[in-house]
Amino acid sequence: MIYIRKNNDVLEKYEVNFSEEALIELRNRIIKHCSEVSKVKTECKLNEVPTYDYYRHNNNDRVRYHFEDVKYEKSGNTASEWDHYDEYQVDLYNCEYTMYKVPYIYEFIENVICGKEEAITILFNQDINGIKHFPTVEEKVKALESKLHSFESDYISKRKAKLDELNLKYKRFNETGESFSEKFEEMQSMISEFTSELSSMDDKVSEEKDKIDRELKSLQKIRDLNKNQEPITNYFYELVGLVEFKLVDTLSISDIDRINEFFNSNVIEKEKKLVLR
Secondary structure, three states, rough: EEEEEOOEEEEEEEEEEEOOHHHHHHHHHHHHHHHHEEEEEEEEEEHHHOOOOEEEEOOEEEEEEEEEEEEEEEEEEEEEEEEOOOOEEEEEEEEEEEEEOOOOHHHHHHHHHHOOOOOOOOHOOOHHHOOOOOHHHHHHHHHHHHHHHHHHHHHHHHHHHHHHHHHHHHHHHHHOOOOOOOOHHHHHHHHHHHHHHHHHHHHHHHHHHHHHHHHHHHHHHHHHHOOOOOOHHHHHHHHHHHOEEEEEEEEEEEHHHHHHHHHHOOOOOOOOOEEOO
């Protein structure tokens, strides 16, 4: 594989060498050590039993899932299926398996093997930030706990600010010298508005806290199962060490420009970075 990159005023030509077997072995270790693991028990149709790896789209991300220890047997229940206008019954199965949510670096290694320009460039620059971050379960738990703490602190501060605002308005009312009957209606309106604002704030806080609590409970169910989950960092730099970039030639951009002028046409694509052979 040949990789060509522009370095200031020079084009550099590199020979890219690696053992495909070594990269595949690394990729498979990443599944075992870096994936988010969960145990699944479900009742499903036979065609829904996982028998091979596949990708799902989660929000804007394409995520690979790997399955092991798949076991299934008929549950005795059935479900309806339709063939045009005819209904028929299919068997349901009690199914259990271990599911691995695989980090993006798995797909990145596939792209390196295939010679994808973007992957080769990221690897050449040893730019781990070019790979989508895949947080461990422990990182997710700590991030949510921190978010919950910050959210609660922010809520307490905002509630206190609202109370201080009401107390200040009440103090100013007392300083006007008006009779209680004259101030009562305005005070009642102010308290009603304040109560409504607090109620709306409480509802939003409760909704957000419930959402965070659900996410935390979901993660805590698999926390122990993922206690040995490793971040991808060391595996990325192991990948860097498995791919050799050997500089074999250079060419000045000014020489290319002179050749183009000689032939009066752009015979060379200056921005081309990757050529396979």
